[in-house]
Amino acid sequence: MIKNAHNPNRPYSPDPDQAEQIKHWHTPDLTADARSQDTRTNALNLQRPDSKRVADDETEETLEIKPLTADDIEQMRQAAHDEGMLQGKEEGFAKGYSERREQGQQDGLKQGLAEGKKQGLADAATEIDTLRAELSVLFDQLQQPLAKIDNRVEQELVQLALAMAKSVINVEVTTxxxxxxxxxxxxxxxxxxxxxxxxxxxxxxxxxxxxxxxxxxxxxxxxxxxxxxxxxxxxxxxxxxxxxxxxxSIQQRVQSSLEHFLQLEEAAEHAAESIINDTVDDTIDDIAADTEQRKVTESDSPAKSSQSAPSSERQAEKEKKQTSAQDPKPHD
Structure with a gap:
């Protein structure tokens, strides 16, 4: 009789599920062949897990280890070589990419600075030419009214000088x-x-x-x-x-003297105009040089621009032009 584990004095009474399994329970085979196969079962006639594990262990023990052949060794060597090559390639690519990226950034920065400086100078040259043209037009506009006044005054002075010369000569020749x-x-x-x-x-x-x-x-x-x-x-x-x-004749002599006077006056006007033009050109050149200097300083602040001419040389050249313009040769 099976006793109850909780109450040894009371007989064991299976629950309905256990009772149903008991009905289908088969008597295990106890023959020698069955034992040799180690198909041991539990109380429910199910194969015990430890028996299967023992069988697997016996199977593993019976496996034979084959020696490595030359092909196997070559395959293993090639696999290790390929794995090393792949790893080296990945590491080299990562290192080379980092170095080339840094070098590319530096080269790009230098090229960008050079192109920016070149573009800045080109833009500055365009602005200088535009400024030069505007200043030239402005000076021309300032000179035109003065030139008209000068021409009118010159004509009146010529007529006055001619009349005075004739009067003086007429008095002189009669006396x-x-x-x-x-x-x-x-x-x-x-x-x-x-x-x-x-x-x-x-x-x-x-x-x-x-x-x-x-x-x-x-x-x-x-x-x-x-x-x-x-x-x-x-x-x-x-x-x-x-x-x-x-x-x-008196008329011809007065005309010759007047023409000689006008030639001298024209030479003086030419000299004055040359001085004005030189002054305008020097002013424009100074403005252009200052503008270019600012552009160079803005694009490359650490460097000092050496392209603009020194002010002393420009001043000396200006004085030389003024001296040569103020000493005209009179017409014969």
Whole structure:
């Protein structure tokens, strides 16, 4: 009789599930073959787990270890070689990528700075050219009104000087007989040496003056033929020979003097204009140099720009231009 584990005095009474399993319980095989197979079961006629484990252990013990062949060794060596190559490749790639990345960043930074500096200088040159053109237009606009005023004043001064010269000369020639005599000598001296017969046209008043200073014999010996010309102003003469003529009339002498004066004035104006243009160019160059200096300083602050010309050299060149412009050669 099976006793109850909880109450030894009370018979064991299985529960319905256990009772159902008991109904299907088979008597285990106790023969020698069955025992040799070690198919031991538990109370429920189920194979015990430890018997299966023992069988597996016996199977493992019966496994034979085969020796390694040359192919196996070669495969193992190749596998280890491939694994080492792969690991070295990965490590080398990671290291090379890091180094090349750092080098690429440095090269990119240098190239970017160089291109930025070059682009900055190009932009500065464009701005300088634009500024130069604007300043040139501005100076031209400032000079145009002054030039118009100068031209008008110049014309009025010329007319005034001409009128004053004529007035002074008319007074001089009527009171000083030396005027016509000097004009006659200058005209005769301007003729070629081989000139013999000379026709001298004079104002009737000047004919009398010449005859007072030269006798008829002297006039004949000199080969002069005096001819009165009422249209000529007093104090002037027109000398003609067979090959040339000299105009020493008052009108021509005043015109020559005036032209010479205007030539001197034109030379002075040219010198002044040259000085102004040089000053404008120097001012523009100074502004351009300062702008370029600022651009270079902004793009590369540690470096000092050596491209702009020193101010002392520009000043010396400016003074040289002004000196040469202030010393014009008069026209003959």
């Amino acid at each position: 000083n007989p030396q005027v016509i005599l000097q004009a006659l000598q200058e005209a005769i001296g301007a003729l070629p040496l081989q000139s013999n017969a000379v026709t001298i046209k004079l104002n009737p008043a000047d004919v009398a003056t010449v005859k007072q200073h030269y006798s008829e014999t002297e006039i004949t010996e000199r080969g002069w033929q005096l001819r009165a010309e009422p249209l000529l102003a007093q104090g002037g003469c027109l000398v003609q020979s067979s090959s040339s003529s000299v105009d020493r």
